[in-house]
Amino acid sequence: MKKYTFTEKKDTRSGFGAGMHELGQKNPNVVALCADLVGSLKLEPFIKENPERFVQCGISEANMISVSAGLTIGGKIPFATTFANFATGRVYDQIRQSVAYSGKNVKICASHAGLTLGEDGATHQILEDIGMMKMLPGMTVINPCDYNQTKAATIAIADYEGPVYLRFGRPVIPIFTAADQVFEIGKAWMVSEGTDVSIFATGHMVWEAIQAGEQLEAEGISAEIINIHTIKPLDEEAILKSIAKTRCAVSAEEHNRIGGLGDSIAQVIVKNDLVPQEYVAVDDSFGESGTPAQLMEKYGLTAADIVAAAKRAIAKKK
Amino acid sequence: MEIEQLEKVAAQVRRDIVRMVHGCQSGHPGGSLGCTDLLVALYFERMKLKEEDGKPVFDMDGNGEDLFFLSNGHISPVLYSVLARKGYFPVPELATFRKLNSRLQGHPTPHEHLEGIRIASGSLGQGMSVAIGAALSKKLNKDDSLVYVLMGDGEQQEGQVWEAAMFAPHHKVDNLIAIIDLNGQQIDGPTAKVMDNRDLGAKYEAFGWEVMEVEEGNDMASVVKALYEAKSKAGHAKPIMILLRTGMGYGVDFMMGSHKWHGVAPNDEQLAAALAQLEESMGDY
Secondary structure, three states, rough: OOOOOOOOOOEEEHHHHHHHHHHHHHHHOEEEEEEEOOOOOOHHHHHHHHHHHEEEEOOHHHHHHHHHOOOOOOOEEEEEEEEEEHHOHHHHHHHHHHHHHOOOOOEEEEEOHHHHHHOOOOEEEEEEEHHHHHOOOOOOOEOOHHHHHHHHHHHHOOOOOOEEEOOOOOEEOOOOOOOOOOOOOOEEEEOOOOEEEEEEEOOHHHHHHHHHHHHHOOOOOOOOEEOEEEOOOOOHHHHHHHHHHHHOOEEEEEOOOOOOHHHHHHHHHHHHHOOOOOEEEEOOOOOOOOOHHHHHHHHOHHHHHHHHHHHHHHEEEE | HHHHHHHHHHHHHHHHHHHHHHOOOOOOOOHHOOOHEEEEEEEHHHOOOEEEEOOEOOOOOOOOOOOOEEEOHHHHHHHHHHHHHHHHEEEEEHHHHOOOOOOOOOOOOOOHHHOOOOOOOOOOOOOHHHHHHHHHHHOOOOOOEEEEEEEHHHHHHHHHHHHHHHHHOOOOOOOOEEEEEEEEEOEEEEEEHHHHOOHHHHHHHHHHHEEEEEEEOOOOOHHHHHHHHHHHHHHOOOOOOEEOOOOOOOOOOOOOOHHHHHHOOOHHHHHHHHHHHHHHHHOOO
């Protein structure tokens, strides 16, 4: 098991803010839009240096999405930002018609995704966004795992032509990926090679998967951990290569088990190479108020849950 | 173009509309006929469009030219006919409207790469927001051309319209000219009965718009005059709204003034009766 250490913890939304700050300096076509959540999205450095390229939309997310679609006409690259719930579920039809079906180069950047926004509760804890976004033809769906990767992804999507959903969050978590990484859309990242079980994790669950891998190693089980930061397009080759070796899989995501990363992986497995798969995900329910740590434990999204799932998957191997 | 010539174009566009809708036995003739004079006036007279050798040239960004967005996408027949007659794509392609493998989808979309279409519309309420975005893009690009958007009056019942209505004056989007097709009809009946959006002019004024009310939306001279007046009001820190009174089904007597022809196609006899009222000024496809 490859060793991962960290010296600092930060929130992934701050990685987004840092990426926007850099984009503001190097790409004159990047425009930021926000629906009354500038502080939460960490947009202040971008706005300070590029006030003319920031559009305050007020609490009008539907308008923000369609204005973003319009901004692409003329060559701008709009980054529409708000909480994940308001960036997806609230404005699904605007994204579907004005952005995806119209093929517009809009970047929908969503913070506070999943359970880990904590105390605000289920109204704000969207657990269906990956599913909704990946079902849209032509939509790219990205869920990076830490501050550095979120920053790199933010910069990378500006150079990619087409609609993107970029999902990140509020909690402060370890920074364990390289500061100078180049983010490749659609290319899974091998966190640690192993032979007994493949753990495919996305977003905040990647760090949990690393901790699970260490626990499994202590028990003599070799886990292969792969960071699926791009859920669509999915790196099928990396998945198939891994399960060809380990012959069983675990998926781990801060999302409903229906419609998320796990289902995307299951499609690959069912179609190509049938091996047992276990899900670590929210079991088709809404969240609730609580601290992020309490919620992750109650809804079964901890390293211990991944360890248990890995053992179940291994036990089912033929 | 002289008013008389514009009227001839409008007659041909109206022929196209009823023939297209008849050809696939579906689509929306009523609103299309009512907005024919407006679209002809925009594309054949008022809008500054990119052209080469007298033919329009389309690119998605539309930098340096005026842009038009159709928010009430169901009146696609009028837009398709005007675009084809203007020269954006071959006129015979109008015959493919709403048929399998056509670029002329029931509601407009850039997905099929039809020249002249920059956004999908059909799900109502989104077009003005899109037009605002395009207008902001022009401002950022230091492009002083204008952005037009047409909405329906029934469409004013969509909440997003009012998000956009609030946004445009706040951000001084004064290169935007919005038009509401005030025909007083929607699918379920008169707009005043279904969901009365009374005093639209007062509403938009209260939101901070420069509002113009045009009573003769099917009189070509009045429409052209209104469009020039609207242009003269651009660039003065306020978005411009034209409330254009039109008759649904205008130009075909038995379709006029009733919501019944919102989304119904004429049969063979009705088609013949309609065409008898409209001059074939540019040649049918």
